[in-house]
Amino acid sequence: MEHPAICTIAEPVIAMSNLRLFYGPAEALHGITMGVPRQRVTALIGPSGCGKSTLLRCVNRMNDLIDGVRVVGSLSLDQTEINDPALDVIELRRRIGMVFQKSNPFPKSVYENVVYGLRIAGVNQREVLDEAVEKSLAGAGLWNEVKDRLHESALGLSGGQMQRLCIARAIAVQPEVLLMDEPCSALDPRSTARIEELIVELRRDFTIIIVTHNMQQAGRVSDFTAFLYEGNLVEYGPTRGIFTKPVCKQTEDYITGRFG
Amino acid sequence: MKMTSQQRRGGFWREGEPFVWVSGAALAAVLLMAALLVIVVMANGVAVFWPARQTVFELRQGPAVMGVVQQESRDPKTGARRVQVKIANRDLYGLDFRWLDAPDIRATRQPADAVVLERREYGNVHGFLRTLDLGAGARPATWAEFQAALRRARLDRQPMDRVQRDLSTLGGQMEKVRLSLAKLRYHGRRDDDPAVVALHARQAEIKAEFALQVAAFDRLAIEIRRRTVGMADAGGREIITPLIDVIRANQPNRMGVPAKTWFYAGKLWELFFGEPRESNTEGGLFPAIVGTVMMVFIMSIFSFPLGVVTGVYLREYARDGWLVRLVRIAVNNLAGVPSIVYGIFGLGFFVYGVGGALDQLFFPERLPTPTLGTGGILWASLTLALLTVPVVIVATEEALGAIPKGVRDGSLALGATKLQTLTRVLLPMASPGIMTGFILAMARAAGEVAPLMITGVVKLAPALPLDGQYPFIHLERKFMHLGFHIYDIGFQSPNVEAAKPMVFVTTLLLVLIVLLMSAAAIHLRNTMKRRYTLGSF
């Protein structure tokens, strides 16, 4: 189904084709077709309740945890079908990390938080873990702030630090894709700015999909932007194009703040 | 003007002032009742062992008596003042206590040489030291001579104790042989079977040895019981007591605070580590303490894991449907079932059902004498485990339910399995809540008496459920319990008045043990809380 407002991506990491999702009888996504480019930041925008989180959670099959969810259509990661019931979900979630809107560190030390993903994967050598901790925390721009309190509880960190810790925790397992669901919505402008810088840096190593309600943020950090409306993908393309010359009237209205 | 007053009244009610007062008053009432309970038990229990001064009452009619004033009141009929005195000397007077009307009392004095003897039987002697008989006739004696003779008698008693131990070992061997014989007979061996013959021979051997030891014991006993102390009560009547029957002898009117403190410590030691005497109204509580603690311990071993696993299953694994809801309602209601109902269930299911079946399987030769098919500490503990498990289940479910969804999702999104999430994140986070439930369960179990009475508690257990004999823990044995002890000595003993102090002491001890176990669990919970929830508020 070709559409003038939706661009095609060559060699996408994640390819969705006519993806539909039902919460019980209610259809929340009405056939989404889009490709996510490798090592780029893709922003999902749209009014509240349009299905951004739902779409994001399809990618690492977090919707499996909700009773009564049914997914139709195709969704693949590097040509592997994600919706295949035989797929190893554990393995999939190791390849696709996720950062949540509300930071959710475990009630453990900073160190144990970062190595959690490695430990559950069976990695236990001290040197490997130490190295991963330093690398991930540095990658999340947190190393200098916490290097002296690695073994204190993570719950003693500030809100912004906790969110960066969650990012460090997600990248410690070296995923291919990083999903971020409004990662800055609970943070102050300074912490937000730090995380935005971080996203731009992480883009070198990871493919990132970020949901945001902040148009400036989408403009600053993303390479591609997808606009969703009531479960439909309305417009998708390079961010600069969408923000300067949107094809659809709905997109323009939303971006300029006339509704939504 | 009217408007403002209405406004004020409206404000008063609106701001909830009265409710604050009512809830404050309710809290105060509850605290007051709890404090009152502790104070009453403490006041009655703490001073029981403190040696009180002996007073001699010269009466207008009849011989003088000596004792300790218990309480004063007015005669309900005449309105005259009267005092209750513990006069002891049960073998002389028949009663330990006597009411003396104030007008009948001619004079009182507190003689320094008043003596209190604590005896193995018949309670205390209140009187004055007169004579000592060391086997060669009675002659007047001093306090120092008496003390020396007492020490000697105790030393000379040791061979007797040894013989007694040997006798009980022989008794145990005899029982073993008897059971082996019964087993062989059950399997159809006849009297001329070599194994049976051998056992019979062994039986005869033990019997002979037994007779020998009994004779030795009797010889020693006769010799040692010849040494007696002669006392005179306040009226001059004589009381003869064998020296080895004297547990303690002291002169309370001469004792200073250090001596009294030493005496008190000795009594406490006896309370904690001694065996009960005189149908439990005197002596120690050791078997009951061991029984109570062990019962709670075994109960925990069953109820804690079972409750946690069930709670985890209900909250994390079971699909929410009508069946799960039904189970949940059932569990919640189970916590409210009267405990005696559990007792009946325990008797029917564990004792007669499981125990009876095991007897049929493993000990058919001993029937109809039950081995496991009778009350025992295991069955009692299992019954209590059943009674407390709903509390643990509910606490586990609530604690797991209170964990924010984000933490769960965060773990799963990192590729953790459900089990890993549970063991590494959820259970540690839920542990303070689970512990709270467990503390409640434990406290309830420690204080529960009714279901125990029909599943294994006895007034006097011949042996502890934990001892040095293989296999060390004897789960089939009957046991003693502080709660039942209170009921027994307070309401079942022939001499209720004399048992009253012990009732309060035992109550105090039970409360202390429950408090101690709860405090340990609370400490554990707080450690967990600090570890897993820092800064989450």
Ligand SMILES: Nc1ncnc2c1ncn2[C@@H]1O[C@H](COP(=O)(O)OP(=O)(O)OP(=O)(O)O)[C@@H](O)[C@H]1O
């Ligand atoms: N667990 C669920 N069960 C049923 N319906 C759901 C569930 N989660 C979301 N929905 C519905 O699916 C639709 C999309 O929800 P979603 O959370 O994806 O929106 P969103 O775009 O992320 O909104 P927001 O910007 O407010 O986060 C909404 O209509 C919502 O009501």
Ligand SMILES: [Mg+2]
């Ligand atoms: Mg959302």
